[in-house]
Amino acid sequence: MKIPTDLKILEYIFNHYMDDYLTYETTKNREAKIHVPIDIDHVAKHFDIEGDLVFGRLYYHLNPKYQHDNSDGITNYLFNLSVGRDRHCINFPMLSSIVADLSNEHSRFKLSLNVAILAAIVSIFSLGVAIKSELLNSTNQIVEVIDEQRK
Numbered sequence: 001m002k003i004p005t006d007l008k009i010l011e012y013i014f015n016h017y018m019d020d021y022l023t024y025e026t027t028k029n030r031e032a033k034i035h036v037p038i039d040i041d042h043v044a045k046h047f048d049i050e051g052d053l054v055f056g057r058l059y060y061h062l063n064p065k066y067q068h069d070n071s072d073g074i075t076n077y078l079f080n081l082s083v084g085r086d087r088h089c090i091n092f093p094m095l096s097s098i099v100a101d102l103s104n105e106h107s108r109f110k111l112s113l114n115v116a117i118l119a120a121i122v123s124i125f126s127l128g129v130a131i132k133s134e135l136l137n138s139t140n141q142i143v144e145v146i147d148e149q150r151k
Helices: 006-022 040-047 051-066 092-150
Strands: 035-037 079-083 086-091
Touching (some): 006 040, 006 051, 006 092, 040 051, 051 079
Antiparallel strands (some): 035 086, 079 086
């Protein structure tokens, strides 16, 4: 079992529940527009992991990491156990921002990694050229010494 990253879980939730978020105005099928109920077991099944792992990641890890306190003393959470009659709700605008930040961070990491790999390849190539040059130089010196001895 490979444990998915925060980005993978949140991207999946974002993509899977985007239509639910967007259709609120026409359906009014939940308590609040920004809080979209999610099926924890469905998300877990997608990643072939237990639902408790997804719940724990959202509730115990990501909530404290991304909670936001308003100036009026209200705390906004990424994941709410319930909003009115809706259970296991994700704060969709907050989710959107988090996914964008994590995606950007991931892209920068991949770029840095690729630059480092390219630098290592260039260094290895340069080392190979230097070694070849040194070997050719040494070989030429040996040939010159042998030629001098033959004369």
